[in-house]
Amino acid sequence: MNVSDTLSVDPGRTTLGDLHPDLNAKAIRRKRLAGMRIKRPQKKILNFIFAINSLRSNGKSLAMLVIRCALGALLTVSGCFIIKGEIYPPFENIDPVLYGCLEIFSGSMLIMGLFTRLAMAVATIGFGIIASLDINNGMFDMQALMSCVACLVFLIFGAGKYSCDFLLRKAIIIRNIRKLRKKREQEMAYPDNIDARENRAE
Numbered sequence: 001m002n003v004s005d006t007l008s009v010d011p012g013r014t015t016l017g018d019l020h021p022d023l024n025a026k027a028i029r030r031k032r033l034a035g036m037r038i039k040r041p042q043k044k045i046l047n048f049i050f051a052i053n054s055l056r057s058n059g060k061s062l063a064m065l066v067i068r069c070a071l072g073a074l075l076t077v078s079g080c081f082i083i084k085g086e087i088y089p090p091f092e093n094i095d096p097v098l099y100g101c102l103e104i105f106s107g108s109m110l111i112m113g114l115f116t117r118l119a120m121a122v123a124t125i126g127f128g129i130i131a132s133l134d135i136n137n138g139m140f141d142m143q144a145l146m147s148c149v150a151c152l153v154f155l156i157f158g159a160g161k162y163s164c165d166f167l168l169r170k171a172i173i174i175r176n177i178r179k180l181r182k183k184r185e186q187e188m189a190y191p192d193n194i195d196a197r198e199n200r201a202e
Contacts, residue, residue: 102127
């Protein structure tokens, strides 16, 4: 709209849009709601819990997905065989059922990518203790040591973008943004604008 072609009953206003008292308030409201984001400290906490921030690119996350599923499948199958008694755990003094459950727990959480950092912390400690006990008894247990190192890698880097952790993090962020948006909408409700116009009229 050209300013020269605009008609106005108020010489102080240059556009027809300015004649509507609510348009400026609506524009400000839309701008604030559209630009709302979750606070950065909250995102840092979520990134630390779910370990997502370091592997957001599609290439790295896809590679992490393949490695994660392969390792998780190996741990799960190995744990099932150990519980059935078809193979024995590397450490003789440990309960086979306990060791098999540790492998199944680690493998299933890796495949799903669910609470990966917490699950891998438990698995790393468990496999680390078993490998240390073997070394103290004069044996070198490659299986427990490699499982410990693999779980440590996923403890540091997390499950990547293609995981339940990523979906949980996204759901929490969306929920918080909606709460902030609803709160902001209540603060900028129309009754406040009506009261402001009444005050100006008085």
